[in-house]
Amino acid sequence: MLERYLDALESKLSHYVMSEVERQEILTKYQTMIHSMQAEGKAETEIIEHLPTPKLISEELSVQFDKKKRLPFTDRLLSVSPFLMLLIYLYLGFQHTMWHPGWVLILALPGLAVSFEIFNDPDKNIVQAIIPLILLISFFVLGLGYSHWLTAWSLLLVVPFIVLFDSRRLKTNFLMTLSILTPFLTLFVILNLLVVLNSHPSIWTLALLNPLVWFTTMHNPLKKLLLIVTLLLITMVYLYIGFNFSEWSRGLFLFLILIPLLRDNPHMATVRSHMIVLTIVVLGSFTLFIYFAFAGYINASWLFFLLIPLTLQVLKQTSIREKLFASFPYFILSAFFILGIIYDAWHPGWIMLIIIPILYILRGKSSFES
Numbered sequence: 001m002l003e004r005y006l007d008a009l010e011s012k013l014s015h016y017v018m019s020e021v022e023r024q025e026i027l028t029k030y031q032t033m034i035h036s037m038q039a040e041g042k043a044e045t046e047i048i049e050h051l052p053t054p055k056l057i058s059e060e061l062s063v064q065f066d067k068k069k070r071l072p073f074t075d076r077l078l079s080v081s082p083f084l085m086l087l088i089y090l091y092l093g094f095q096h097t098m099w100h101p102g103w104v105l106i107l108a109l110p111g112l113a114v115s116f117e118i119f120n121d122p123d124k125n126i127v128q129a130i131i132p133l134i135l136l137i138s139f140f141v142l143g144l145g146y147s148h149w150l151t152a153w154s155l156l157l158v159v160p161f162i163v164l165f166d167s168r169r170l171k172t173n174f175l176m177t178l179s180i181l182t183p184f185l186t187l188f189v190i191l192n193l194l195v196v197l198n199s200h201p202s203i204w205t206l207a208l209l210n211p212l213v214w215f216t217t218m219h220n221p222l223k224k225l226l227l228i229v230t231l232l233l234i235t236m237v238y239l240y241i242g243f244n245f246s247e248w249s250r251g252l253f254l255f256l257i258l259i260p261l262l263r264d265n266p267h268m269a270t271v272r273s274h275m276i277v278l279t280i281v282v283l284g285s286f287t288l289f290i291y292f293a294f295a296g297y298i299n300a301s302w303l304f305f306l307l308i309p310l311t312l313q314v315l316k317q318t319s320i321r322e323k324l325f326a327s328f329p330y331f332i333l334s335a336f337f338i339l340g341i342i343y344d345a346w347h348p349g350w351i352m353l354i355i356i357p358i359l360y361i362l363r364g365k366s367s368f369e370s
Helices: 002-013 020-039 044-050 054-061 072-096 099-120 126-146 149-164 174-196 203-216 221-245 250-262 266-270 272-294 298-315 320-343 346-363
Strands: none
Touching (some): 002 044, 020 044, 072 099, 126 149, 174 203, 203 221, 221 250, 221 272, 250 298, 272 298, 320 346
16 A cells, blocks of 8 residues: 555656656655654554645645646647637538538537646546536537527536535535535426426425425434424425415415524523424424314414414523513514404504514513513
8 A cells, every 4th residue: 555655656756847866855755754654553544644645745746846748749739729620610611501510619629628638637637627528518519409508508517516526525424515416406407397397386496405405414403303394394385385275475484484493592402392392383383274274264374383483482581571571572463463364454453563662662672582
């Protein structure tokens, strides 16, 4: 293993303009480091972990030494390639009237440059260098040749996948990597489904995979479970309302339930019983909503979701008096909506809302936070 390390280092040094003495000095330096760690009784794998990689050493040397020039043949070929492509393009245009798609030959120029760069610099990642070019050519073929522009440009979303899956760049765990890649994946799927399903309003819910995956990366297991369950329940209820009542727009208000749950609350994070109570309230509010929605009270049944922020506010208070103050705005808000929805008394029912700021002003608080 150590011999392969030194061979790899020697191979990297061969790419720089340096004297034999300088090359041997660098090799001797790292050989001495290896011998010192061997004398300390360290294993080969441990030694390799402590040593900088040959690639890192090569990058540091690039400041001090110049890289060897490209092979003369590739230099000359790369220099004349624009003229060769221009001649081929003019021939296709004048002789065969193929000005389009003959101009796509221009894309061969960066392809040649990438190929020669890889040939002369083994440090380059072949996959990262060549696949974006292939995707770009596919983009023009699908767009210009078949008029599938939406599908064509969504192919370009593959490029971030190539970059993030490069093992030399990937430093995160699987869930974190998945949370980074999910936006590109969902965007790709949504764009293609928009064509197939003619922009159905339910398609955007695939984007909810992003927060769902993000929730799995949280450290607090109870909060993680609560958020995942809540998001899944909200999504199911939203789809139910959308497909059965065509209330796709107003149904979006359901997702506001997540806002109080996302807020950082150190006290809530340390009290297990509070998280259990909150989980029960979340499940209970969804159960009550579904029951009354099926019973024909869809317009008023969503009020049960106010139990979630109400529970959050009550749990973080210590005294009974503070709990009452925290819950008071939710009672007023519920009463206002009940008067409006059931009795159509939006006016003068809105006057009830003025009671909330008046109460807090008299109490001496500048906000609803206790």
